Amino acid sequence: MTEQFRIEPLSSEHDRSRFSSGSAPLDRYLREQASQDIKRRIASCFVAVSVQTKEIAGFYTLTAASIALTALSPEIVKKLPRYPVVPAALLGRLAVAEHYQGKGLGGVLLGNAVLRIARAELGVFAMLVDAKDDAAQRFYEHYGFTVVSGADRRLCLPISLALRHFEGRPEHPA
Numbered sequence: 001m002t003e004q005f006r007i008e009p010l011s012s013e014h015d016r017s018r019f020s021s022g023s024a025p026l027d028r029y030l031r032e033q034a035s036q037d038i039k040r041r042i043a044s045c046f047v048a049v050s051v052q053t054k055e056i057a058g059f060y061t062l063t064a065a066s067i068a069l070t071a072l073s074p075e076i077v078k079k080l081p082r083y084p085v086v087p088a089a090l091l092g093r094l095a096v097a098e099h100y101q102g103k104g105l106g107g108v109l110l111g112n113a114v115l116r117i118a119r120a121e122l123g124v125f126a127m128l129v130d131a132k133d134d135a136a137q138r139f140y141e142h143y144g145f146t147v148v149s150g151a152d153r154r155l156c157l158p159i160s161l162a163l164r165h166f167e168g169r170p171e172h173p174a
């Protein structure tokens with residue numbers, strides 16, 4: 001039987017205690033901090049849950065952000081009005097449980113975040129991500145994200161370009 005996932009907001013129904021992505025800070029964040037951030041409206045958090053086992057297979061967080069035009073590449077800036085900053089959404093954290101990694105779920109979670117941002121009823125020009133290491137940076141570059149100048153491992157992708165990549169793709173791994 002092919003495993004199926006639902007992507008939904010984190011709630012008290014979800015068992016976070018066994019989630020293990022290989023990154024202790026990300027696992028600890030899900031266990032100890034995510035609910036507080038949601039309650040205080042600092043971040044929203046979405047989890048991919050196995051329909052069969054109810055296990056959390058992955059999660060991501062979204063936060064309102066902005067980016068200075070001076071940090072964007074000239075090709076992007078030339079299509080924008082001369083505002084000092086433009087609105088963005090920050091995917092602050094993304095993690096997939098170790099035994100689900102390499103099966104497409106990370107890409108599906110990223111695509112789910114892009115579509116969620118694009119459907120929001122407020123203007124969001126770009127998606128920002130914080131990569132925790134070189135491997136994470138390469139994962140985001142694989143989807144067209146480019147490094148933001150002057151920021152440590154922060155990358156950016158205009159939502160219009162992200163939609164070209166993700167629209168029409170399945171929102172759940174096959």
Ligand SMILES: CC(C)(COP(=O)(O)OP(=O)(O)OC[C@H]1O[C@@H](n2cnc3c(N)ncnc32)[C@H](O)[C@@H]1OP(=O)(O)O)[C@@H](O)C(=O)NCCC(=O)NCCS
Pocket residue numbers: 021022023026093094095096097100101102103104105106107108130131132133134135136138139142
């Ligand atoms: C990074 C992470 C989220 C990727 O999730 P995943 O489920 O293993 O990745 P997927 O299987 O969905 O890969 C999707 C695509 O990205 C590519 N990819 C994955 N990791 C990559 C890497 N390090 N470098 C380049 N490409 C990569 C895959 O080849 C795949 O390409 P395809 O769609 O053309 O086949 C996951 O490995 C993880 O949770 N790591 C630990 C925490 C972490 O590093 N989080 C990153 C944010 S800080």
